[in-house]
C-alpha cells in the first residue's frame with residue numbers, strides 16, 4: 001500500500017485490528033470510504049494477542065482498534081475516525097462530515113452519532129451468546145461453537161486478564177484494574193435474561209428513531225442516506241450496527257419481513273457499498289483465518305528449528321572434518 005500520512009513525511013498509517021471486532025469494522029469502513037491508504041496489523045482477540053506487551057505498549061487498555069500515524073498513537077474508534085476526518089479530508093480523500101459545521105445536516109449527523117455510538121454493543125453481543133434463545137438465526141462469525149466460546153469468555157474474562165497481568169509486570173497495574181472493572185460489570189457482559197430485555201429495548205428504540213428519520217426523506221429516496229444526501233459517519237455507524245444485528249440473528253426482531261421497511265431498504269442498499277463489503281469481508285471467516293494463522297506461526301517455529309538443526313549439523317561436520325584431518 002502507498003506510504004503517506006497527514007504530515008507527508010513518508011510514514012504510513014497502520015491499523016491494529018481484529019476481523020470480528022465491531023469497533024475495528026467501523027474504522028475499516030471509514031478508511032475505505034475515505035480512500036485513505038493504510039497498512040494493517042492483525043491483533044487476534046481469539047489468541048488473546050491484545051494482552052501481549054508489544055500491543056499493550058500501544059494501548060494499555062488492551063483494546064483494538066488502534067491507529068498509528070508515524071509516532072502518533074490513536075486508540076478508540078471514535079477518536080480514530082475523528083482524527084482521519086480532521087487530517088484526511090482534502091482533495092483525493094472522501095469526506096464523512098459536512099464542511100459547514102453548523103448546518104442542519106451536520107446537527108442531524110451528530111444527533112445520530114450520539115444515538116448509535118452509545119449503544120451497549122458488548123452487552124448485546126455477549127448477552128446473546130449467554131442467551132442464544134433470544135435469536136432466530138445467528139450467522140458466521142457467530143456459529144454455535146463461537147457463541148459457546150464467547151459465553152465462557154464473558155464469565156471468565158477477569159480471570160484471564162489477571163493471568164495476563166501476572167505475566168506482564170510492566171502492565172500489571174493497568175491489567176489488574178481492567179480485570180476488577182470487568183469483574184464488577186463495567187462492560188455489562190453477563191446480563192440476565194431480564195436485563196437483556198432492557199438492552200434489546202434500547203436497540204429497538206434507537207432503530208425506531210432511525211426508521212422515522214429514513215421515512216422523513218422526500219423525493220427520490222434512493223438518493224438518500226441516513227441524514228441526507230451525504231454518506232456520513234452516522235451511515236458508517238448504522239451499517240456496522242446492522243451488520244452486527246444480522247450476524248447475531250436479530251433482523252426479524254428489528255426490521256425484516258416488513259417490520260421496518262425503510263430500514264430494510266437501507267440494509268439492502270448498504271450491503272452493496274464497496275467500503276461495507278471490504279470492512280466486513282473477513283469477519284465471516286475469522287475462525288478459519290485464526291486457525292490458519294496458528295498453523296503459519298507454528299510452521300515458522302518449525303522452519304526456524306529445522307534451519308537451526310541443519311546449521312548445527314553442518315558446523316559439527318566441518319569441525320569434525322578439520323579435527324579428523326589434523
Ligand SMILES: N[C@@H](CCC(=O)N[C@@H](CS)C(=O)NCC(=O)O)C(=O)O
Pocket residue numbers: 020021022023024045050062063064065075076077078
Ligand atoms: N471504545 C473503544 C472500544 C474498543 C473495544 O471494546 N474493543 C474490543 C473489541 S470490539 C476489544 O478490543 N476487546 C478486547 C478486550 O477488552 O480484551 C472503541 O470505540 O474503539
